[in-house]
Amino acid sequence: MPQIPQLPLEQILYFFMILRLHPLSLGGMLAAWALWPGFAKNWPRPSQFRVAVFLSVLMVTLLTAYMYVAFVDSFCVSCILSYVTFFDYLGLVLLATSYSALRHRLRIWQEMFILIGTFVAFLGIGFSAYEDVGAGWSLALTSFGLGYYLLNVPINYASARGVTFPYYFISRVVASVYGWALLWLVVFASAVAVFLWLRRKRQRTFGPSLLFLNACLILALLFSQSVVLTKGNNFFACEEEDVLAYYERAGAELQKIIPPGSQVFWMGRIPAMFLYLPDVEVYPPLLNHYHSFQHGGDPDNLYRLGRWNQELGIRWMQEADFIVVETAWFSDWVKEYIETSGMVELARPPRPEPCRHDSRLRVYIRE
Numbered sequence: 120m121p122q123i124p125q126l127p128l129e130q131i132l133y134f135f136m137i138l139r140l141h142p143l144s145l146g147g148m149l150a151a152w153a154l155w156p157g158f159a160k161n162w163p164r165p166s167q168f169r170v171a172v173f174l175s176v177l178m179v180t181l182l183t184a185y186m187y188v189a190f191v192d193s194f195c196v197s198c199i200l201s202y203v204t205f206f207d208y209l210g211l212v213l214l215a216t217s218y219s220a221l222r223h224r225l226r227i228w229q230e231m232f233i234l235i236g237t238f239v240a241f242l243g244i245g246f247s248a249y250e251d252v253g254a255g256w257s258l259a260l261t262s263f264g265l266g267y268y269l270l271n272v273p274i275n276y277a278s279a280r281g282v283t284f285p286y287y288f289i290s291r292v293v294a295s296v297y298g299w300a301l302l303w304l305v306v307f308a309s310a311v312a313v314f315l316w317l318r319r320k321r322q323r324t325f326g327p328s329l330l331f332l333n334a335c336l337i338l339a340l341l342f343s344q345s346v347v348l349t350k351g352n353n354f355f356a357c358e359e360e361d362v363l364a365y366y367e368r369a370g371a372e373l374q375k376i377i378p379p380g381s382q383v384f385w386m387g388r389i390p391a392m393f394l395y396l397p398d399v400e401v402y403p404p405l406l407n408h409y410h411s412f413q414h415g416g417d418p419d420n421l422y423r424l425g426r427w428n429q430e431l432g433i434r435w436m437q438e439a440d441f442i443v444v445e446t447a448w449f450s451d452w453v454k455e456y457i458e459t460s461g462m463v464e465l466a467r468p469p470r471p472e473p474c475r476h477d478s479r480l481r482v483y484i485r486e
Contacts, residue, residue, distance in 0.1 A: 130190045133199050135243030140200055140349050141207045142339035148178055148210030149240075150332055153232050154221035162220045171220075174213040181206045195410065223325055230328045237335055238303055244348075245299030249291040251346050306338065307331050360473040369480065370395025372468035376482055377441050384436045386453055387445030389471055389478065402427070402435050408448070436460070441484055447477035457483055 138145050152175070162168040182203070189199040222229065310331035325333075342348050370392055377383065379398035390406045393399070404411045404427040411426045418431045427435075429452055436442055436456050444453060462483040472478035 127190075129196050131243075132247055133189070133196055134186075135240075135247040136200060137203050138240055139244045139247045141203055141210075142348050143336070143343060144207040144210035145203075146210070146336055146339050147214035148175075149236060150336060151175075151210075151214045151217050151221065153229055153236065153332065154223075154225070154329075155217075155229075156220050156222050167216065167220060171213060171217040174209055174216065178206065178209045178213065181209075223329065225326055225328060230326070233328045233332050234307075237332070238300075241299045241303040242296055245296040246292055248299070248347065249295040306334050310334050362472065362474075365469070365473050366391055366471050367395070369468045369471035372466075373443075373480070373482070376465055376468070377443075381440040382438060384432075384439035384442045386432075386448050386450070387443065387478075387480065388448065389445065392443075392471060392480070402431075404431075405435070439485070441482060444481045444483075445477070446479045446481060447475070449481070461486060 151171070156162060159165050159168040162171075185199060185202040185205075189196050189202065225233075307327075311327045314325075314327040314330055339348065366389075373392060373396055377396060377399055380400070382400045383396070385393075385401050385405045386408075388408045390408075393401060393406070404422065404425055407425075413421060413426050413428050416426075416428055418428060418434070421428055422431060433452070433456060436453070437460075442453075442457065442462060463486055465482045465484055467482070468480050470476070470479045
């Protein structure tokens with residue numbers, strides 16, 4: 120039985136998350152390209168054409184460069200969401216700059232680009248939104264027979280071919296993708312119905328694909344501040360809890376465990392913990408976590424530049440009196456060193472971030 124190829128799911132997830140969190144800017148860019156009128160002779164002014172080309176090339180160059188750093192170099196895959204904010208406004212500028220020149224009568228390739236492009240975008244956004252809407256939609260599907268069947272067909276197919284993801288994950292992904300596919304169909308059918316109604320009234324109108332594209336942009340505008348789109352990945356938000364109180368409680372417990380003057384190897388993304396450990400020593404590059412990490416390289420040169428690699432990390436663990444690791448960042452090589460070095464885990468302090476279950480700290484001491 121053929122196996123499903125292993126896909127870089129994290130990269131695919133964040134690729135479509137870019138579109139989900141920047142629907143107007145990136146959607147405006149794609150709309151401008153879909154309605155592109157051709158070469159300079161088809162534009163009202165040559166300067167308008169040159170500006171549109173410059174903005175398009177700049178947008179593609181920046182997006183490609185940052186995606187290469189985040190996805191290919193694996194520097195920080197999720198950081199692509201922040202990188203795009205540096206230049207996402209260029210999509211809106213491109214749409215505004217080229218608006219007066221864009222085609223209203225579309226060629227067949229433009230019709231296909233709109234339909235196929237938006238369908239793929241809707242499915243991808245559905246995949247990226249599985250955490251926020253997938254649970255509810257999965258529950259709704261399982262509440263009636265046909266929905267339960269539709270939900271389990273792709274799940275059973277994937278399971279039969281060696282996919283080992285948990286059921287709750289796959290069911291949420293499938294349900295979310297189904298929901299967004301249905302939304303695409305509803306919006307497109309509505310655009311076709313409006314087109315036929317206007318033509319029957321003998322009123323001048325655009326084609327159904329152009330009406331559909333405008334409807335997608337309007338929906339992106341209306342729902343841009345909802346959890347469905349731009350607020351759907353706010354993993355730093357913890358609005359109902361007193362985060363500082365949790366920090367203070369965890370810091371007070373760390374003070375009881377780690378005495379002043381200790382050398383600490385730190386692996387985590389909450390350097391605020393060291394505000395409660397003012398007299399301990401920590402290796403400075405570790406305070407910037409993996410944002411200062413580099414694969415390979417000369418350790419001494421990296422340290423001089425405020426960076427670090429695995430070789431430096433192991434050296435520092437060998438020197439440290441305590442190793443403090445945030446659960447979310449328990450790397451294999453860190454785990455291997457702890458298991459082989461005979462370090463002993465102490466009582467775990469309370470979780471410093473109430474809205475992140477994997478923020479719990481694990482403290483090890485050298486015997």
